[in-house]
Amino acid sequence: MAEITLDQIIQPENMVYTRSRIMTDTVLHYCPGCGHGTVHRLLAEVIEELDLQSETIGITPVGCSVLMYNYMDIDMQEAAHGRAPALATAIKRLMSEKFVFTYQGDGDLAAIGTAETIHACNRGENITILFINNGIYGMTGGQMAPTTLPDMKASTCPYGRDVQMMGNPLKITDIVATLPGSYYVTRQSVHTPGNVRKAKKAIRKAVEYQKRNQGTCFVEIVSNCNSGWKMTPVDANQWLEENMLPFYPLGDLKVPEE
Amino acid sequence: MGELRLMKGNEAVAEAAIRAGADGYFGYPITPQSEVMEYLMAEKPHERTGMVVLQAESELAAINMVYGGAACGKKVMTSSSSPGISLMQEGISYIAGAELPCLLVNVVRGGPGLGTIQPAQSDYFQSVKGGGHGDYRLITLAPASVQEMSDFVRLGFELAFKYRNPAMILSDGAIGQMMEKVELFDPVPRSKEILPWATTGKTPDRERNIITSLDLDPKRQEDFNLKLQKKYREIEEKEVRFEKIQCDDAEYLFVAYGTSSRVVQKAVQLARSRGIRVGLFRPITLWPFPSKEIFAMTEQVKGILSVEMSAGQMVEDIRLAVKGKIKVDYYGRMGGIIPTPDEVVEMLEKKIIGG
Numbered sequence: 108m109a110e111i112t113l114d115q116i117i118q119p120e121n122m123v124y125t126r127s128r129i130m131t132d133t134v135l136h137y138c139p140g141c142g143h144g145t146v147h148r149l150l151a152e153v154i155e156e157l158d159l160q161s162e163t164i165g166i167t168p169v170g171c172s173v174l175m176y177n178y179m180d181i182d183m184q185e186a187a188h189g190r191a192p193a194l195a196t197a198i199k200r201l202m203s204e205k206f207v208f209t210y211q212g213d214g215d216l217a218a219i220g221t222a223e224t225i226h227a228c229n230r231g232e233n234i235t236i237l238f239i240n241n242g243i244y245g246m247t248g249g250q251m252a253p254t255t256l257p258d259m260k261a262s263t264c265p266y267g268r269d270v271q272m273m274g275n276p277l278k279i280t281d282i283v284a285t286l287p288g289s290y291y292v293t294r295q296s297v298h299t300p301g302n303v304r305k306a307k308k309a310i311r312k313a314v315e316y317q318k319r320n321q322g323t324c325f326v327e328i329v330s331n332c333n334s335g336w337k338m339t340p341v342d343a344n345q346w347l348e349e350n351m352l353p354f355y356p357l358g359d360l361k362v363p364e365e
Numbered sequence: 366m367g368e369l370r371l372m373k374g375n376e377a378v379a380e381a382a383i384r385a386g387a388d389g390y391f392g393y394p395i396t397p398q399s400e401v402m403e404y405l406m407a408e409k410p411h412e413r414t415g416m417v418v419l420q421a422e423s424e425l426a427a428i429n430m431v432y433g434g435a436a437c438g439k440k441v442m443t444s445s446s447s448p449g450i451s452l453m454q455e456g457i458s459y460i461a462g463a464e465l466p467c468l469l470v471n472v473v474r475g476g477p478g479l480g481t482i483q484p485a486q487s488d489y490f491q492s493v494k495g496g497g498h499g500d501y502r503l504i505t506l507a508p509a510s511v512q513e514m515s516d517f518v519r520l521g522f523e524l525a526f527k528y529r530n531p532a533m534i535l536s537d538g539a540i541g542q543m544m545e546k547v548e549l550f551d552p553v554p555r556s557k558e559i560l561p562w563a564t565t566g567k568t569p570d571r572e573r574n575i576i577t578s579l580d581l582d583p584k585r586q587e588d589f590n591l592k593l594q595k596k597y598r599e600i601e602e603k604e605v606r607f608e609k610i611q612c613d614d615a616e617y618l619f620v621a622y623g624t625s626s627r628v629v630q631k632a633v634q635l636a637r638s639r640g641i642r643v644g645l646f647r648p649i650t651l652w653p654f655p656s657k658e659i660f661a662m663t664e665q666v667k668g669i670l671s672v673e674m675s676a677g678q679m680v681e682d683i684r685l686a687v688k689g690k691i692k693v694d695y696y697g698r699m700g701g702i703i704p705t706p707d708e709v710v711e712m713l714e715k716k717i718i719g720g
Contacts, residue, residue: 161566164437167577176575182564184436185577186429187459193426194433198564200417201389201439205566223429226422 127151129160133177140340142330143172145297146239149307150210151179153314162206164198166191168220170212171245189220192227195234206317208235213254214244217279221253224279231288231322235313238280238325241332242351249335253277256354261335276354280327284360290322292361296329296352298344305357316363329355367548374514374540375400377547378444378470381518383410384552387468388439389417391430393449396482397538398472401444414555424449428456435465436576438563440522440556444470446538447488448479451496457531458497462578464593466525468518469503469533472541475674475701483701484538484624489678492535493652500590502597504532504604505651507622511545513649519550528600529562535651537674539624539703606649607658611637615644617717618662620683621672622648624703629672632709643713651679656686668692668717672709675699692717 129151137143154163160181167175169188176183186194191209199207216224216238227234243261244250251261251268254276258267268276284292291313295306306328313324329351333343372380379401382390387410392402402420410416421427427443434441445453450471460467471492475485490496492505504524506517514536521532559565567573580586611633612618621629626647636643646662648655662669668691671680677695684693696712698704 161568163566164564166433173579176573176577180567180573182567182574183576184433184564185463185575185579186432187455190425190429190432190456193421193429194436196419196426197389197391197417197430197433197441198437200419201434201437201441202565222422223426226426 127155129155129180131178131180135178136174137171138334140331140333140343141171142241142297142328143239145303146237146306146328146330147175147178149297149303149310150237152307153311154181156311157314159206159314162204164205164207166194166209168209168211168215170215172210172212172239173246175210189215189218190223191215192220192223192232192234192236196227196230196232199232199234203233206314208237208314210237211239212245213238213240213242213252217253217277221279225282225286228283228323228325229286229288231290233317233320233322235317235324236326237310238327239330240327240355241330241335243332243335245332245335253279256350259350278355280325280360283323283325288322289325289361290319291316291324291363293325293359294327294329294355294357296347296357298331298347302357321363327355329357367550369546369548371544372511372547373400373542373544374508374511374536375472375542376404377511377515378518378534379404379408380549381515382442383408383414383416384550385519385522386414386440386553386555387416387442387522388555389419389434389441390443391419391421391427391434391441392443393421393424393427393445395446395449397474397484397541398444398446398470400541401470416555424452425456428453431467432456432460432463432465435460435467436463436564438560438565442468442470444472446472446474447476450488450491454497457503458499458501459578460531461501461503462499463576464529465531465576466522466529467531468521468525469531471533471535473535473537475699481701482538484674484703485699485701486537486623486625486674487676487678487699488535489651489673489675492533493654493682501593502530502600502652504528504530504600505535506532507535507649507651508540509623509626509647511540511543511547514540515547515549524604528596530596530600535623537624538701601653604650605653605655605658607655608647608649610645610647612644612646612662614642615666617641617643617713618646618666618669619643619672619709619713620646620648620659620669620679622651622679625672625674628704628706629709631706632713635706636710636713639710641710641713641718654682654686656682659683659686660688663687663690666691668694670713670717671695672704673697674703692720694720
């Protein structure tokens with residue numbers, strides 16, 4: 108059998124996957140095993156597939172994904188902690204033809220930014236919110252988040268979250284689904300290839316639906332934080348499945364009436 | 366001659382915003398400035414010019430809506446009163462740090478805390494020294510009439526866009542609430558221009574635009590701060606505004622802005638009727654402060670009385686300006702009380718002439 112050269116392999120007909128051109132060449136700063144990179148990729152692919160690059164304005168949060176604007180080749184604004192939905196509200200109202208999204212973590216969206224989240228969704232702002240819930244403050248070093256599970260350990264609840272003392276985790280996505288202004292609300296994960304594919308479909312819907320001007324599209328991604336959880340990436344994904352998903356079950360919480 | 370109307374200061378701000386071609390107003394109700402949003406909502410500027418007006422869920426949301434709109438290169442504004450402006454400080458710092466233009470209006474009431482709903486000038490420090498975190502400056506305009514409430518909306522936007530910096534109209538409850546004749550400027554259409562730095566969607570002909578106030582690299586962060594400081598020096602050089610009233614032959618000088626300057630104008634007449642040659646120096650820009658111009662007055666006058674509705678805030682800048690050359694003192698009232706011309710003249714005699 109003749110030797111196959113590299114040049115023979117690298118041919119268009121052999122290509123099964125290529126990185127989205129919406130992702131820049133900047134090396135991601137995320138910890139190996141983190142879900143952020145995957146969600147960035149899915150969003151980038153959707154923006155490319157729907158040809159929305161020149162229409163898109165994204166808002167980054169304060170948290171691990173604060174530097175998201177380095178990774179995506181789109182116009183972006185960096186918001187103060189928790190305020191992304193307020194920025195997005197104004198942008199969409201001032202330029203209603205654009206595609207506007209926020210990308211926020213659990214501390215940003217469900218603690219300090221709860222009011223902005225609830226009110227933007229309740230007004231039915233025609234924006235898309237991507238909510239990454241890993242149950243911990245990753246960037247500041249693993250403190251308790253509004254979504255930290257009961258008895259789960261974090262640096263500010265080192266003996267586990269005592270709900271009597273520290274209060275209960277907030278299922279903000281469930282609240283958002285009850286609001287008249289929300290249009291499409293779903294909870295997904297990216298911890299297995301199958302879930303990645305489902306998450307992409309959900310993100311694509313949340314992006315496409317914005318054109319309908321029917322209200323807020325909200326996608327929660329239950330994700331991991333292997334560094335903050337102090338686990339290997341594989342263990343973190345398993346822990347996510349065994350602990351996070353029973354508390355934050357995957358699936359659609361609100362779907363448009365077709 | 367523009368259209369003449371009898372209006373409240375707050376209403377003049379709102380009407381001027383529509384006429385200045387503002388793209389958006391985002392606010393939250395608070396006394397004594399609620400008429401701004403009430404007027405806008407009643408006027409339906411969306412039908413007149415396409416201007417967006419939205420009542421936010423809080424001052425935090427309102428200022429961050431302003432941030433989002435400003436980052437798109439839009440002409441956006443908010444208004445509030447002291448406690449609400451305190452809540453906005455984080456957002457103002459971000460806006461300054463991201464070098465975005467916008468207009469802020471503070472119709473000041475007495476503090477601290479919930480204080481009172483009556484007029485005061487006790488937010489001077491907050492406006493001109495930087496109420497939020499970090500080394501930044503707000504272009505601060507101090508209107509002394511309903512006319513200037515209207516005029517400074519246009520001027521404030523102009524300066525904000527010229528320097529990509531937030532501008533504030535530092536008014537007070539008296540000017541916001543009182544009615545006066547105002548000559549409205551002719552409306553200009555909203556701008557259709559897409560600014561090169563604005564986030565409006567990355568088109569193939571340019572690199573992506575990123576609006577952020579973050580840079581984790583200390584060297585780059587310092588370089589950025591130096592760039593900001595250079596801009597601030599340029600503003601100090603070029604944008605100082607002030608008015609001198611009966612200063613030509615003055616032996617003594619009042620310095621006052623806003624409502625206090627109206628009281629002091631009367632005090633000048635009163636003092637002169639008693640043979641005291643005193644003038645009024647009225648800073649119009651509180652930052653940049655007319656330091657050089659006040660220093661120049663030390664060649665002529667023997668002493669300066671700063672009259673403020675505060676515990677004495679601007680007087681610190683006057684002292685810095687005169688560099689100890691002449692006597693500087695302060696007189697003011699607090700808690701929503703406006704000093705009377707009689708009190709002011711009496712204090713000039715006691716603290717400056719006799720002192």
